[in-house]
Amino acid sequence: MSENTDSKNGQIQIADEVIAIIAGTAAIEVEGIVLSGNVASESFGGLFGKKNLAKGVKVRVEENESEIDIEVAVKFGTMVRLAAEEVQLKVKNAVETMTGLTVSVVNVTVSAVIVEKVKAVEETEEQ
Numbered sequence: 001m002s003e004n005t006d007s008k009n010g011q012i013q014i015a016d017e018v019i020a021i022i023a024g025t026a027a028i029e030v031e032g033i034v035l036s037g038n039v040a041s042e043s044f045g046g047l048f049g050k051k052n053l054a055k056g057v058k059v060r061v062e063e064n065e066s067e068i069d070i071e072v073a074v075k076f077g078t079m080v081r082l083a084a085e086e087v088q089l090k091v092k093n094a095v096e097t098m099t100g101l102t103v104s105v106v107n108v109t110v111s112a113v114i115v116e117k118v119k120a121v122e123e124t125e126e127q
Contacts, residue, residue, distance in 0.1 A: 035072055074113055
């Protein structure tokens, strides 16, 4: 558990998993970004309609400050650096707004490029 805060009414704790889900949700709002842990479900069209938004996200919290590592994949044609910088900004803003924690670092690792097979099949058929 992270974030232990004492208030008048008792203690508040925010689990690392909750912070990871907030970060993952913010990351996939960036156009062209898919969480690396969800690449298989993306390529199968979200076969079961369920994605684990915390997969590929690691959270470390000390006191009221957090560090977030997030692993993403980009869709082919996406400007990688700009998308990664936007992920950093969105994750930082979302976590700070929703939890009250200070996010000191958001490390983004781009681990894959997704090429849509539908386009490749269409190009082959045209030739």
